[in-house]
Amino acid sequence: MRVVVPFEATHPKTRLSPPLEADERRPFAEAMLEDVLEAIRGAGGDPTVLSTVPIEVDAPVEVDTRRLTPAVNAALEATDEPVAIVMADLALTTPRTLERLFGATGDVVVAPGRGGGTNALVVRHPDFRVDYHGASYLDHLRIAREVGASVRELDSHRLSTDIDEPSDLAELLILSDGAARDWLVDAGFALDIDEGRVGVRRTVE
Amino acid sequence: MRVVVPFEATHPKTRLSPPLEADERRPFAEAMLEDVLEAIRGAGGDPTVLSTVPIEVDAPVEVDTRRLTPAVNAALEATDEPVAIVMADLALTTPRTLERLFGATGDVVVAPGRGGGTNALVVRHPDFRVDYHGASYLDHLRIAREVGASVRELDSHRLSTDIDEPSDLAELLILSDGAARDWLVDAGFALDIDEGRVGVRRTVE
Numbered sequence: 560m561r562v563v564v565p566f567e568a569t570h571p572k573t574r575l576s577p578p579l580e581a582d583e584r585r586p587f588a589e590a591m592l593e594d595v596l597e598a599i600r601g602a603g604g605d606p607t608v609l610s611t612v613p614i615e616v617d618a619p620v621e622v623d624t625r626r627l628t629p630a631v632n633a634a635l636e637a638t639d640e641p642v643a644i645v646m647a648d649l650a651l652t653t654p655r656t657l658e659r660l661f662g663a664t665g666d667v668v669v670a671p672g673r674g675g676g677t678n679a680l681v682v683r684h685p686d687f688r689v690d691y692h693g694a695s696y697l698d699h700l701r702i703a704r705e706v707g708a709s710v711r712e713l714d715s716h717r718l719s720t721d722i723d724e725p726s727d728l729a730e731l732l733i734l735s736d737g738a739a740r741d742w743l744v745d746a747g748f749a750l751d752i753d754e755g756r757v758g759v760r761r762t763v764e
Numbered sequence: 765m766r767v768v769v770p771f772e773a774t775h776p777k778t779r780l781s782p783p784l785e786a787d788e789r790r791p792f793a794e795a796m797l798e799d800v801l802e803a804i805r806g807a808g809g810d811p812t813v814l815s816t817v818p819i820e821v822d823a824p825v826e827v828d829t830r831r832l833t834p835a836v837n838a839a840l841e842a843t844d845e846p847v848a849i850v851m852a853d854l855a856l857t858t859p860r861t862l863e864r865l866f867g868a869t870g871d872v873v874v875a876p877g878r879g880g881g882t883n884a885l886v887v888r889h890p891d892f893r894v895d896y897h898g899a900s901y902l903d904h905l906r907i908a909r910e911v912g913a914s915v916r917e918l919d920s921h922r923l924s925t926d927i928d929e930p931s932d933l934a935e936l937l938i939l940s941d942g943a944a945r946d947w948l949v950d951a952g953f954a955l956d957i958d959e960g961r962v963g964v965r966r967t968v969e
Binding site for chain 1: 860861864875876878879880881898899901902919920921922923924925931934935938939955957958962
């Protein structure tokens with residue numbers, strides 16, 4: 560399956576500051592992208608990175624300077640084939656998870672993100688368009704209804720967890736063994752397990 | 765499958781105060797329990813509530829005043845049959861999600877919670893015991909290894925989301941149509957969709 564991976568390369572992961580410095584967020588975001596691309600290939604997908612600026616990465620890159628919604632809709636309009644949209648910060652994802660996503664039936668398959676976002680999609684209906692603004696999961700259900708597309712929810716913790724905020728780093732340390740996890744460990748991050756709460760601490764600056 | 769549903773009935777959901785008042789948290793917790801029991805039955809499970817005090821609920825209740833870990837381990841020791849442990853605050857769960865849980869192969873099936881917890885388990889190995897303290901997901905992987913039990917991760921957003929903190933209420937309004945969602949709506953809660961962020965607001969006190 561063709562898989563589009565939107566990547567915000569200009570100011571990536573601003574909500575991870577702190578704990579990450581400005582010059583750390585880009586390499587960390589690229590390590591997450593690397594993990595996502597590897598999982599896509601492991602699931603038999605054919606990834607293209609949709610980046611806001613040219614980047615060096617082991618996959619075809621299309622540059623589109625527009626915002627997320629028009630850039631993804633242009634990619635949907637460019638083909639009649641099924642297309643998956645998988646966000647570049649889903650660093651917990653695995654080939655197994657993406658096999659579930661790609662294999663799920665439905666004109667539109669939606670993996671909700673925490674907080675009502677849409678972290679991954681499969682689109683098999685010619686008239687479906689995205690709208691990533693606000694609670695996009697609910698909007699995507701509505702848009703699918705409006706164009707007469709059947710919808711399937713893909714229930715996955717790994718796809719619901721975009722690595723956006725400091726607390727998400729703990730998920731990465733617990734559930735991943737990929738490049739982004741290695742990057743965090745090399746940067747001095749470790750799990751900080753208190754009474755019933757799990758966070759991260761940084762021991763090397 | 766036999767399913768044990770631990771329910772903390774003495775001081776339920778203290779981290780939901782605010783926005784919930786003390787006299788609201790118990791009925792809200794019971795509405796979530798009701799949703800969980802209905803999903804278990806819908807998936808063909810046979811639930812027993814393991815409560816800290818006697819409660820009125822539409823299922824058999826066993827009272828155990830001990831903490832979660834010894835109470836659940838006593839339930840595991842009491843039988844040689846497979847047992848599932850499903851937390852009472854997994855109000856997003858559905859029959860479909862639990863069918864995946866009950867049907868997954870492995871001596872131990874673990875559904876990780878956000879933050880490294882363990883929200884749902886299936887135990888088919890006689891020597892496996894729980895330890896819910898701290899990052900219990902990692903502890904349960906270790907305990908399974910130590911007793912020679914095979915482990916399968918169950919990747920589910922609905923099972924990873926225990927309704928614990930105010931931000932979790934938005935998940936319930938977005939993804940559920942059960943009794944706990946109805947309770948929230950009746951209590952005046954609604955989604956509050958700002959630029960890219962989704963929360964809840966309360967319009968009726």
